[in-house]
Amino acid sequence: MRPSLAVLPAVLVALAACGRRHQAPPDARSGGSATVFDTTRDAFGQASSWLSEPHRRTFFVGNSFFNSSWLQAPASVTDRDGLGPLFNARSCSGCHFKDGRGRPPEPGSPLVSMLLRISLPGSGPHGAPLAEPTYGDQIQGSALPGIPPEADVVVDYQELPGTFPDGEHYSLRKPSYRLEHLGYGPASEPLLTSPRVAPALIGLGLLEAVPERALAELADPDDRNRDGISGRQNLVPDAKTGALVVGRFGWKAEQPSVVQQCAAALLGDMGLTSSLFSSENHTAREDACRDTPSGGSPEVSDAILAALGLYARSLAVPARRELDRPGVLLGETLFDKLGCARCHVPTLRTAPLPDLPELPPEAIHPYSDLLLHDLGEGLSDHRPTYAAAGSEWRTAPLWGLGLSSQVNGHSLLMHDGRARGTLEAVLWHGGEALAARNAFVALGRADREALLAFLGSL
DSSP states (O other), X not given: OOOOGGGHHHHHHHHHHHHTOOOOOGGGOTTGGGEEOOOSTTTTSOBOTTOOHHHHHHXXXXXXXXXXXXXXXXXXXXXXXXXXXXXXXSSGGGTSGGGOOOOOOOTTSOOSSEEEEEEEEEEOGGGOEEOBTTTBTEEOOEEOTTSOOSOEEEEEEEEEEEEOTTSOEEEEEXXXXXXXXXXXXXXXXXXXXXXXXXXXXXXXXXXXXXXXXXXXXXXXXXXXXXXXXXXXXXXXXXXXXXXXXXXXXXXXXXXXXXHHHHHHHHHHHHOOOOSSSOSOSSOTTOGGGTTOOOSOSSSSOHHHHHHHHHHXXXXXXXXXXXXXXXXXXXHHHHHHHTTGGGTSOSOEEOOOBTTBTTSOOOEEOOXXXXXXXXXXXXXXXXXXXXXXXXXXXXXXXXXXXXXXHHHHSOOEESTTSOEESHHHHHHHOOGGGHHHHHHHHHSXXXXXXXXHHHHHXX
């Protein structure tokens, strides 16, 4: 397969980026040898330099399928049909624009690059969320012609004002979500909901290459060292084998691998089946979906799924910037002193993967331990996901944080985009992070700005 003409500009940009890499101090190379020195809007869309030539060709095939819209079946382009009947987006890039971060909608606008998970109270096998009988486990706000969408998701915000000890004011916005125009009748009550923005895709293959034993060594579920931090691993089903394995991807670490994460998104977000998830994403109660034509069985072949997975695993990480700026240096010291680095671990080490033998073992700097941490009631979605409680979230990697506004045109952070920048994101931390959050609040304005400058350098 070859990339279509429509994606050739992106391919040429990626190829050009390979030629403008250069040497820099080691601590600037957040992704090790998979670091790129690009601060443009394309900073998140570059291929890692260590890719072998066969894998580099597959990367561009994956790029093509990632950016192209899927079509209603039957279509003349049989490799790209099977969309729906219910869906949230027509392409992967519809949520991960420029391979970056999604955002919540403005009040009164539809969801575009985020989704709403739903479930009933309780849990299923291995702690899996209990699907709602009519609407399943995710609301799809779009549908093929003649088929009712599931619902409109509406967000409202409440402002929560506060003041630092030095008199500077701030305000946090607390979101609430509701469903309107339900297409298939009322949903069960009480209904648990969890909004999720699309995360940036950089460095996923590097995170997958961190050995499981390294994550186990970082975990401290019983807080034996009494530092107030109790990182835990999520145990989730491997879709191919059914065995419980360690999760490390997704906001709740609910997926064990990049390929399985891709397959789950293809099904949930676009209604596309694969060998990992072969059942359609609509329920038996959604009668209008029952007889829609299929794009094949499965609709996404193993070859296309592998290409998409290879693409997502191979996206490089932008280098850090302004490393010698005094405020950034002070902020880095404060980040460690306040305890932020206990969860946002600066350095992990990779090991070769069987199907990516060219990936070198080396130090990377994602600022994450990939573990679950209790972030308090203020961030809880009250919706358990396997071993993850409602208030537990996987530590979000911070690499690329300072380029989000350049790539995606906004600085909205956290799992639901409630934080309007790094300041609000820090202030939303509770639970295990409450001591670090309170220590940040107690800082003077210059020190607060230094820590935020450090985060902007990542």
